[in-house]
Amino acid sequence: MDKRIPTLAEAVAGIRDGATVMIGGFGGSGAPIELIHALIDAGPRDLTIINNNAGNGHVGIAALIEQGRVAKMICSFPRSADPRVFTELYKAGKIELELVPQGTLAERIRAGGAGIPAFYTPTSYGTDLAEGKPVEEFDGRMYVQERWLKADVALIKAELGDQMGNLTYRMAARNFNPLMASAAARTIAQVTKLVPLGGIDPEHVVTPGIFVQGVVEVANPKQEEILNREGAVYP
């Protein structure tokens, strides 16, 4: 079994118009910038993107939105230091937004990966974000029913990876990446270092390879935060 993919272009090949794509990262940490840029180059449109945010500056998800590829964002916090791209399209009614509380977003993705079609959470009970959702009382407290989230593809960023798809992450760059890996039909991980089988201690594997379909090495990945401080624009 060898899940290594030689190039970024091959890694994102086959993502079709209208696909639902989970993209890892929280702000810039853990954002698979190179995979996102390869996705821009590949050209699919009308994408539904699931990420905590809605991009920042003019790289990564912001660039994908700026290129007009995104029909809908599912996220918890579409504001950022420089969120102009999303904001302008949103106000112009040209991009759809499904706003989800952050913990509910994480849990819905985890549920998608774990085969749990629905669960109850206290989060958002009594608020606008619970509108239209079933509610139920358990042990005297009210809860909102939330549904799983799944995707056609997940694009994630990891630190170490091996050919079976076992992955580790770097510090807070872990965030949504392991969850999304489990919830997509096809998960592509860009890894900063590809190691031989056995190069990751079995105790330290965070994402077991069963959740990963492709691994592509990007040896010196760009950090969104640094790109934005440099005023980078993609393409």
Add this chain to the structure above:
Amino acid sequence: MDKRIPTLAEAVAGIRDGATVMIGGFGGSGAPIELIHALIDAGPRDLTIINNNAGNGHVGIAALIEQGRVAKMICSFPRSADPRVFTELYKAGKIELELVPQGTLAERIRAGGAGIPAFYTPTSYGTDLAEGKPVEEFDGRMYVQERWLKADVALIKAELGDQMGNLTYRMAARNFNPLMASAAARTIAQVTKLVPLGGIDPEHVVTPGIFVQGVVEVANPKQEEILNREGAVYP
């Protein structure tokens, strides 16, 4: 903050009659034998015990049952190589059994730790184990509603631990231990090696200290499997 507890007796002090106690381990791997034996010595009765199994031989959970301390077992597989203790009491109607499919057991405990009061699973749909439980259709498939499981106390076994309660595990001894740590009001971990703060790489922490209230070092823990092969009996 220092969660270290000097002795096993102090670690299990305060567990009262009628308490619900989660005990980590799958068979002998990850079973906190020394904590269980300390619990036997401490004397509480009418306990509800949550574990995957119902003990083996005459040590650990089997010994706890044999001493008449257990009113009810919640488990998935109360059979084992030498399950005489549970079997005899069960057939005599002297111990209650709540049988839960293994994945549902794990998920119910995780839900207890994660503040999810109920969730839906395909597991057990249409079987005797779903009797009396609400069912619901999602996307054309039927699911069973399951409730969270929580406990007053969790007794778990870890490998490394620090004074803040950060823990690692050893191989397949991880199993239910991290889940139970999150689902009990009070979690006591016996650790094979207590390390100074910073002695566990932040990337390798499996159970963050927030889930742990007490840590007691048991430097050369007994393995249930080996005790049983030796024919050990406790007390």
Add this chain to the structure above:
Amino acid sequence: MSNDLSALKLTNAQIAWRAAQDIEDGAYVNLGIGFPEMVARFQPEGRHAVFHTENGVLGFGEAPPEGEEDWDLINAGKKAITLRPGTAFFHHADSFAMVRGGHLDVAILGAYEVAQNGDLANWSTGHGGVPAVGGAMDLVHGARRVAVITDHVTKQGAPKLLERCTLPLTGVGCVTRVYTSLAVVDIADGHFVLREKIAGLTMEALQAVTGAELKLDGPVADLIVPEV
């Protein structure tokens, strides 16, 4: 069951061998406790399945030599296993996320009874004893392909392939293929469809020990298995 069938029928190892031939290279596979564990021995040359065990290990190796067991490194049957390059450990909730979330390619389980609608009964004989279910109910609703390996009939000679299960169910409509000591049978649209049978066994003899109609859909191949 006639003496003829007893002479013809496959051994358990041969049933496991046959089931192993259908496992693709790189497949993620869970093998039930006991007899199904034997399937791992018979992977065809050049194919490497990745084995999952409910208690939190993926990609493990075979049993260690006696005396070299590490009892913290066991499978769901509580038998000692070994590490391989690429093994990963995880907790029980993540393990059943793999199962329930549809990440396993194949689960191979034993059976008391299998019905023509795919229902499986393999956890409770229904009378007395201590009920124990383990991970079977999760596995049957998780893996993309749920196969059963079993003797074609019970020790008393009664059919195990039935129109309808009589014992408590493990899962509803979950089994898609059955490897028995006499045949390979698919389950499709609520029917048993015969794919392979022991050479020299007549359709009539096979049907006589099967509790539901064996339909035909295309040719029936000889079930040919080496001595293993």
Add this chain to the structure above:
Amino acid sequence: MSNDLSALKLTNAQIAWRAAQDIEDGAYVNLGIGFPEMVARFQPEGRHAVFHTENGVLGFGEAPPEGEEDWDLINAGKKAITLRPGTAFFHHADSFAMVRGGHLDVAILGAYEVAQNGDLANWSTGHGGVPAVGGAMDLVHGARRVAVITDHVTKQGAPKLLERCTLPLTGVGCVTRVYTSLAVVDIADGHFVLREKIAGLTMEALQAVTGAELKLDGPVADLIVPEV
């Protein structure tokens, strides 16, 4: 708001200082993005809270010197943080298990409005703009104690402590204590209960800038805060 109140009122740093005094040694604490983050600076001598951030870090340290940031090591506000002995990393589902599962002792959040029944509005001004909620709705239903720090009134001088929130809610009946620029107010049984107020501020003057009745239940202490 009168000029008098402007002269009397606490600075944001002083409000944060006051809130920090109620955090026990060893408490697990989540501080909201922005102003609430300031609370971490004012831990009393000898007490060490353990700070949690939604994006998967527990037990982190303060901001690094400028130029030494590692942008993979950030908090929920996307500001750089540092490691301490005992820090742990985990993914977002585990992070919100800590929140939703009741494992945090305290969450301290900002507010647009707080109502006397404990309702909080802090995520949407209701008109236009891009709505963004982040982790606030999870935090208000997770932590054992949910406190708010806020100016007592809006920039326009309107009360922020109200009988009923007018803006979209973050959570229902979740806030138990409010630290404002003028007072410390508990929420109990559907009422604001005044605990502390700025020395020299009359009850009448305080009530005049508060949108719901301030009840008394025991003595009202002076809200005394050092220059910070």
